[in-house]
Amino acid sequence: MVVAVDHEASGLSSSEYERKLAEFEARINRGEKIEPADWMPETYRKQLIRLIHVHANSEICGALPEGKWIPRAPTFKRKLALLAKVQDEVGHAQLLYRATETLGPTREQLVEDLISGRSKFSNVFHYPAETWADVAIIAWLIDGAAIVNQVMMSEGSYGPYARALKRICYEEAFHLKHGYEMCCVLARGTKVQRAMLQDALDRWWAPIMMFHGPSDKVSTHTELLVRWRIKLKTNDEQRQQFLRQFVPKMHDLKLKVPDPSLRFDKKSQQWLYDDPDWEEFKRVVCGGGPVTAERLEARRLAHVDGLWVREAMVAAAQNRPIPMPSPN
Amino acid sequence: MTDTQWPVYEVFHQQARGEPHMHVGSIHAPDADMALILGKEQYCRRQACVNIWVVPHEAIHATAYENDDIFIRGTDKSYRESWGYQTPKTVRATDGGTADDG
Ligand SMILES: [Fe+2]
Numbered sequence: 001m002v003v004a005v006d007h008e009a010s011g012l013s014s015s016e017y018e019r020k021l022a023e024f025e026a027r028i029n030r031g032e033k034i035e036p037a038d039w040m041p042e043t044y045r046k047q048l049i050r051l052i053h054v055h056a057n058s059e060i061c062g063a064l065p066e067g068k069w070i071p072r073a074p075t076f077k078r079k080l081a082l083l084a085k086v087q088d089e090v091g092h093a094q095l096l097y098r099a100t101e102t103l104g105p106t107r108e109q110l111v112e113d114l115i116s117g118r119s120k121f122s123n124v125f126h127y128p129a130e131t132w133a134d135v136a137i138i139a140w141l142i143d144g145a146a147i148v149n150q151v152m153m154s155e156g157s158y159g160p161y162a163r164a165l166k167r168i169c170y171e172e173a174f175h176l177k178h179g180y181e182m183c184c185v186l187a188r189g190t191k192v193q194r195a196m197l198q199d200a201l202d203r204w205w206a207p208i209m210m211f212h213g214p215s216d217k218v219s220t221h222t223e224l225l226v227r228w229r230i231k232l233k234t235n236d237e238q239r240q241q242f243l244r245q246f247v248p249k250m251h252d253l254k255l256k257v258p259d260p261s262l263r264f265d266k267k268s269q270q271w272l273y274d275d276p277d278w279e280e281f282k283r284v285v286c287g288g289g290p291v292t293a294e295r296l297e298a299r300r301l302a303h304v305d306g307l308w309v310r311e312a313m314v315a316a317a318q319n320r321p322i323p324m325p326s327p328n
Numbered sequence: 329m330t331d332t333q334w335p336v337y338e339v340f341h342q343q344a345r346g347e348p349h350m351h352v353g354s355i356h357a358p359d360a361d362m363a364l365i366l367g368k369e370q371y372c373r374r375q376a377c378v379n380i381w382v383v384p385h386e387a388i389h390a391t392a393y394e395n396d397d398i399f400i401r402g403t404d405k406s407y408r409e410s411w412g413y414q415t416p417k418t419v420r421a422t423d424g425g426t427a428d429d430g
């Protein structure tokens with residue numbers, strides 16, 4: 001059905017379309033990268049735009065809860081690390097918006113679609129970071145979950161996205177290590193610090209379990225995405241990989257995972273868990289999260305407040321007098 | 329032209345003096361000076377870098393992948409390589425006569 005719709009949009013005769021599609025899929029099967037100027041089915045282009053755009057939005061929105069903690073960081077070293085991490089995340093957004101642009105949309109459109117709520121961002125950034133331990137849990141487990149996804153995607157078929165992800169993954173290694181160090185410090189700290197860390201995990205567990213998206217049983221278009229190497233693993237496979245990697249470490253830190261049914265099943269070699277509330281997931285990513293409105297407002301304000309800077313940069317480029325910000 | 333799409337600059341970085349510049353990605357900027365600043369912020373936050381180039385995207389001309397057959401070596405090019413020539417380990421020259429250049 002997808003192919004039929006694409007064929008109509010392509011303006012090609014159906015035999016010509018079939019030939020191009022077969023050639024495109026053969027290239028992907030050979031492990032070649034698809035580049036912006038290459039022929040691609042409309043559905044491939046649309047799915048990639050949607051995916052990379054959401055990814056870029058998530059990097060920007062992910063910087064917001066952490067950015068809030070920069071002035072409140074407990075030590076100077078933590079402040080430096082958090083500043084660097086937040087700068088990296090915003091840089092990741094820039095790389096990913098660039099990759100999205102190679103498929104058609106302009107930067108302005110992409111920014112506008114986020115601010116107006118027309119495009120989505122990751123479920124986990126619709127929740128508030130309430131304590132310093134949240135910063136530690138986010139950097140360790142959410143960056144950890146994101147790395148599972150990004151390492152996989154960096155082997156994907158679209159050249160500009162794969163190349164951006166290679167750079168991103170290199171920087172994520174620092175986020176993850178710093179996050180784990182913060183969690184170790186809190187886990188081996190005072191009673192209050194341990195309680196803070198456990199409380200943060202209790203609140204973040206469900207959003208983290210939803211991070212890789214709906215279960216394969218209900219997830220739409222996974223099969224096509226895997227065939228075209230837009231995705232290399234299903235949502236459930238990514239979640240299993242995350243659990244394999246992180247649950248033993250949580251146990252080492254004597255953290256209690258707030259899911260009584262979580263256990264490793266030797267027979268299937270899988271972690272078994274209680275399915276998170278997928279209705280909540282849908283509601284949250286569609287704009288109904290606890291701090292969705294706050295995130296979008298912060299992004300809008302940054303865009304509006306930054307206008308005079310962009311105007312000044314243009315004026316300087318044209319050798320015109322540089323305007324100063326208006327006082328309101 | 330407030331807030332319209334700025335031109336794209338391709339960014340190349342050099343990891344040490346004497347090394348070649350390598351393409352690392354691209355950014356939007358209103359002019360080349362600003363592109364240098366933003367290019368540095370985006371691509372030189374931690375790895376070694378001693379110099380960057382920014383080039384307007386339109387200035388780059390590329391071959392088309394559909395024409396990649398222009399790179400296929402149709403004939404034996406070993407005559408362009410050092411390994412295309414064999415010489416004995418020890419050489420004793422003859423003392424002239426009517427030598428053929430083999
Ligand atoms: Fe990131």
Ligand SMILES: [Fe+2]
Nearest residue numbers: 089143172175
């Ligand atoms: Fe990160």
